[in-house]
Amino acid sequence: MNVFSRIVTSALLMAGLLGFAPCHAQDAPVALGSQSVATEALKKDAVCTRCHDESEARPVLSIYQTRHGNRADPEAPVCTSCHGISKQHVAGGKTTGPASRPAPDVLFKAKGGAYPASSALVQGEACLACHKDGKRTHWEGSQHQSRDVPCSSCHSVHVKSDPVLTKVTQPDVCFACHKSERAQTHRLSTHPLDAGKMACSDCHNPHGSTGPKLLIKNSVNETCYTCHAEKRGPFLWEHSPVVDDCANCHTPHGSTNAPLLKARTPWLCQECHSGDHGAQVNSGANLQSGNLTTANGANPLANAAARAQMTGRACLNCHVLVHGSNHPAGSKFQR
Ligand code: HEC
Ligand code: HEC
Ligand code: HEC
Ligand code: HEC
Ligand code: HEC
Ligand code: HEC
Ligand code: HEC
Ligand code: HEC
Ligand code: HEC
Ligand code: HEC
Structure with missing residues (x-):
């Protein structure tokens, strides 16, 4: 995580521009031992956890088994870092139903339609406050961002293990929207995606990229060379369509013609x-x-x-x- 972007983000947050609570990292005294950091964070969570616990249809406390819930990590978010301070929501009565209270400031996945989910933009800002750089450098303007696909359509943060981060379970998350790729990967000749040896993210950066089709590199060939280095050459005699684009002859996801031929x-x-x-x-x-x-x-x-x-x-x-x-x-x- 880049310190500079955190400081900028934090300044924006303080100015109330984003409307969220500042990340815990900024207001926690550096000298605190991890024990008191943990206690402090849990105290902040209690604003929410006095009402929300593991008994809900979709339990929320499993977040404590993830890196976000590591209360000894001063950089880890508390409930309000993601969901917002949610003053009016917290002030509402203890009864069930939206009539009793407005929605929290940031609602990621609408559950049963009680409240509508926040816009992809608002959701994204909540997460990007801490995750703007690294693999998300090109999120802005990317295919997913510009089509309002929010972080939470791929990420599940209240479960012990986020399915999109595991090679075996990742494709199913993507297939929810990319049906034709699902069909292709079930053909005779494929990359070993089903076996869990590879994932979509070995070739694509779903957060955005400088290459076409969200590829991890600037071109199809550069992406393929990350694993098939021997095809790069140099060759005394080059076959020009190979140098030009592997996709002249191959299809990456699956084909009825082995090996992955168009x-x-x-x-x-x-x-x-x-x-x-x-x-x-x-x-x-x-x-x-x-x-x-x-x-x-x-x-x-x-x-x-x-x-x-x-x-x-x-x-x-x-x-x-x-x-x-x-x-x-x-x-x-x-x-
Ligand atoms: C006084 C009790 C209470 C407090 C405090 C409270 N909530 Fe809620 N919250 C509720 C109730 C009741 C609902 C509605 C649940 C329902 O209708 O099934 C709800 C709904 C929600 C939902 C939407 C779930 C859905 O149906 O999609 C989220 C997210 C949420 N709360 C987050 C928070 C967060 C974050 C905090 C702390 C800032 C918080 N709540 C504090 C009682 C509370
Ligand atoms: C890292 C950001 C983040 C933090 C921290 C976080 N949440 Fe969430 N919360 C989400 C997202 C994203 C969802 C949508 C469902 C999912 O991803 O599992 C969600 C969903 C919910 C829901 C709706 C029920 C559901 O599963 O859809 C409630 C209630 C809730 N959170 C309460 C809390 C409480 C209470 C805390 C603190 C203990 C908390 N959240 C901490 C991001 C966060
Ligand atoms: C207050 C800062 C903060 C916020 C807000 C935040 N995160 Fe994180 N996130 C972290 C920290 C700290 C880690 C663990 C260390 C790391 O991976 O950099 C982490 C890790 C992750 C990971 C990797 C988990 C793993 O097991 O490796 C994912 C995925 C993630 N966050 C997604 C999200 C999403 C989606 C949101 C918004 C719903 C969000 N984060 C909001 C601080 C934050
Ligand atoms: C289209 C699906 C998709 C969307 C949308 C998405 N992610 Fe991810 N994310 C993934 C996948 C797949 C991985 C694991 C592979 C990887 O690291 O590239 C991942 C990994 C991560 C990680 C852990 C690895 C790292 O970079 O440190 C973080 C943090 C993260 N995402 C945050 C976010 C945030 C924040 C958003 C919204 C702005 C978001 N993601 C939107 C699919 C998605
Ligand atoms: C919630 C639906 C949704 C999910 C989940 C999703 N995507 Fe997408 N994806 C889209 C939309 C919408 C677009 C932009 C429109 C299009 O080109 O189909 C897109 C575009 C893409 C593109 C670029 C296509 C192009 O023409 O440039 C790639 C590559 C891609 N997604 C890969 C993935 C991967 C990998 C995952 C899983 C980690 C994933 N998507 C998860 C909805 C989704
Ligand atoms: C071996 C690398 C590789 C893997 C693994 C891979 N892709 Fe692709 N994908 C590509 C390449 C290369 C293209 C561009 C193809 C072209 O230009 O003809 C592409 C294109 C796409 C497109 C855009 C399709 C279109 O018609 O424009 C989507 C969507 C997509 N991939 C989704 C996925 C999903 C979902 C997974 C995981 C199940 C996945 N990809 C796994 C290499 C890969
Ligand atoms: C992340 C690593 C990785 C990347 C990137 C990658 N591949 Fe592969 N590729 C593999 C693996 C693993 C196999 C399976 C090898 C085996 O089964 O022995 C494979 C197999 C193949 C095969 C043979 C398939 C068969 O049925 O025998 C072709 C053709 C192929 N890849 C083309 C490509 C092309 C074209 C690209 C770029 C779009 C690409 N690969 C990118 C890892 C990769
Ligand atoms: C029985 C062996 C054999 C088969 C089968 C064969 N070729 Fe050739 N091909 C050759 C040889 C030998 C040369 C070199 C001739 C020379 O050196 O003048 C050649 C030359 C070529 C050339 C260079 C231009 C030319 O016409 O001389 C092309 C292009 C070519 N072959 C394409 C193909 C294609 C496409 C197929 C399948 C439809 C094919 N070949 C099947 C042996 C074969
Ligand atoms: C996308 C177009 C494309 C495809 C598909 C293609 N080639 Fe080529 N091939 C070329 C081009 C362009 C050249 C360079 C022609 C030149 O230098 O005059 C070439 C050159 C050759 C040559 C050498 C010709 C010479 O005169 O030196 C041979 C042999 C050849 N290709 C065989 C094949 C075979 C076999 C296949 C099928 C496996 C194939 N090509 C598929 C475009 C293609
Ligand atoms: C002109 C068409 C053509 C282009 C372009 C092409 N290939 Fe191939 N590729 C083939 C054919 C045909 C086979 C099958 C060869 C065989 O069965 O002997 C093959 C086989 C493969 C295989 C599996 C067998 C092996 O040789 O390892 C891999 C991996 C592969 N190609 C990767 C690539 C990569 C990476 C690129 C781009 C740098 C690429 N191919 C460009 C036609 C092509």
């Missing part, structure tokens, strides 16, 4: 190499003339049955190094 060969290759090799090589004239030879003098195409290169994985049988070659005679990616 189409099956030869069609995949023929999207760009239409005619060329196919037309010339398959024409009777070329086959008979046998004038197409490899660098070492072999003549594979003349010996191959007509259209042999069109069947199944055929292109790949000869052009085995589609990502690039370092062999001096590998200009056609056969070696």
Whole structure:
């Protein structure tokens, strides 16, 4: 957490611009031992916990089992850091129902429609008071922020373990809104998302990024290279669509064509190499003339049955190094 942004935030809070209680960190004397920090924080929580406890349909006290509820941490929020001072709410009677009291200043998830949830902006400000930097540097203007997807649509803070922070459970949080990606990851060929070995956040920063599609890096390729470094090269013979964009041939989430190919060969290759090799090589004239030879003098195409290169994985049988070659005679990616 960046100290400067905290100070700025704190000044804004003091000025009442954000309308929340200042973070506990600012008003706690530094010299206090963690024991008294904890006691002090619990005292502040009592404003709320005298009415709200574990007996509710969605228990609130489990927050004490999370890092937010670590009362020995002077930086950790108290109830009012997130929900606001909520004066009128606190002053209301002890009875149930919105008629008895206005909603708290910041309400994250509407429960049963008693109160409407606060706007995504108000919710975001409450969290960003402490989490503005780091991975949230590009939150402002990001796809999620600009479509009013609040922090709380991905994060659950009153449970012991926030599902979106765990690789195995994270995709389901995203799939609540991204149905077509859910379908794709259940296809034959996928990244190991279901197995919990990978998460959406290995490629995406849901909080915003400088790259396209919320990718963690500036481009698709840079993102892929974080794990598939060997595909970066450098190669003596580069295949230009590979250098350009892995997504020319691959789809990241899932495909019916292994390995994660947008189409099956030869069609995949023929999207760009239409005619060329196919037309010339398959024409009777070329086959008979046998004038197409490899660098070492072999003549594979003349010996191959007509259209042999069109069947199944055929292109790949000869052009085995589609990502690039370092062999001096590998200009056609056969070696
Ligand atoms: C005097 C009792 C009392 C106090 C003190 C109190 N609340 Fe409430 N709060 C209630 C009642 C009653 C409801 C309505 C619950 C219902 O209708 O099911 C409620 C509702 C809420 C809700 C909305 C839950 C929902 O239905 O979506 C939130 C959030 C909340 N309180 C937070 C707080 C916070 C934070 C504090 C401390 C600043 C606080 N409350 C203090 C009694 C209290
Ligand atoms: C880190 C910010 C944060 C802190 C601290 C926090 N809350 Fe919440 N609260 C939330 C969010 C976000 C939700 C929405 C539900 C969820 O994420 O689990 C929520 C939901 C609630 C609800 C509605 C019930 C529900 O589960 O939806 C109540 C009541 C509540 N909080 C009371 C409290 C009390 C009492 C405290 C202090 C012990 C507290 N909150 C501390 C962020 C916070
Ligand atoms: C008063 C400051 C403060 C506020 C407000 C606050 N947090 Fe935090 N948050 C912390 C601290 C301190 C930690 C633990 C240390 C860290 O990760 O930096 C933390 C940790 C987290 C983590 C990581 C938890 C983990 O287990 O690693 C998430 C996620 C998070 N906060 C989300 C939120 C969301 C969402 C909100 C708003 C609903 C919020 N925070 C509001 C201070 C705050
Ligand atoms: C679209 C879903 C989504 C939204 C919206 C979202 N987050 Fe997250 N958040 C995640 C995921 C996934 C992770 C874990 C992977 C990671 O760290 O990037 C995470 C991790 C975090 C962490 C812990 C890791 C760290 O950066 O220190 C914090 C804190 C956090 N989020 C705060 C926020 C705040 C504050 C907001 C709202 C301004 C927010 N998040 C909105 C999905 C989301
Ligand atoms: C509450 C619904 C919701 C949740 C949950 C959610 N998203 Fe989104 N997401 C959206 C909306 C709305 C957009 C912007 C509109 C669009 O492009 O579909 C978006 C956009 C995106 C984009 C950028 C698409 C583009 O065209 O630039 C990515 C990537 C993304 N989300 C990933 C995730 C990931 C990863 C998670 C889980 C950690 C997640 N989302 C959770 C609603 C959600
Ligand atoms: C291996 C990296 C990787 C993983 C893991 C991954 N994505 Fe993506 N995602 C991408 C790339 C790359 C793109 C851009 C694709 C393109 O440009 O054709 C993308 C695009 C998207 C889009 C925008 C789709 C569109 O039509 O524009 C959404 C939404 C999305 N991803 C959500 C998710 C979700 C949800 C998960 C987790 C289940 C996830 N992604 C996991 C790499 C990944
Ligand atoms: C976070 C690490 C990571 C990132 C980033 C990543 N991958 Fe992967 N990729 C993997 C893992 C793990 C496997 C599975 C390897 C295995 O099963 O042996 C894999 C497998 C693959 C496969 C083979 C799939 C199969 O069915 O055998 C392809 C193709 C692939 N990735 C392409 C990409 C592309 C394109 C990108 C960029 C959009 C990308 N990967 C980004 C980790 C990653
Ligand atoms: C011109 C189309 C094309 C482009 C562009 C492309 N690939 Fe591939 N990729 C393939 C084909 C075809 C296969 C299957 C090769 C095989 O089965 O022998 C493959 C296989 C893979 C595999 C799994 C087998 C292996 O070689 O490890 C990974 C991982 C992979 N590609 C990653 C990438 C990455 C990362 C990029 C971007 C840097 C990329 N690919 C760009 C066509 C392409
Ligand atoms: C997105 C378009 C695209 C796709 C898909 C594609 N290529 Fe290419 N390929 C190119 C471009 C562009 C060149 C460079 C042509 C040049 O230098 O004249 C090239 C060059 C080649 C070359 C070397 C040509 C030469 O004259 O040196 C071979 C061999 C080749 N590709 C095979 C394949 C195979 C096999 C596939 C399918 C796995 C494939 N390509 C998929 C665009 C593509
Ligand atoms: C039986 C082996 C074999 C098969 C199958 C094959 N090729 Fe080739 N291809 C070659 C050889 C050898 C060369 C190099 C010819 C030369 O050096 O003049 C070549 C050259 C190329 C070239 C460079 C331009 C040209 O026409 O000379 C492209 C592009 C190409 N092949 C694409 C493909 C595609 C696409 C497929 C699948 C539809 C395919 N090849 C199937 C062996 C094969």
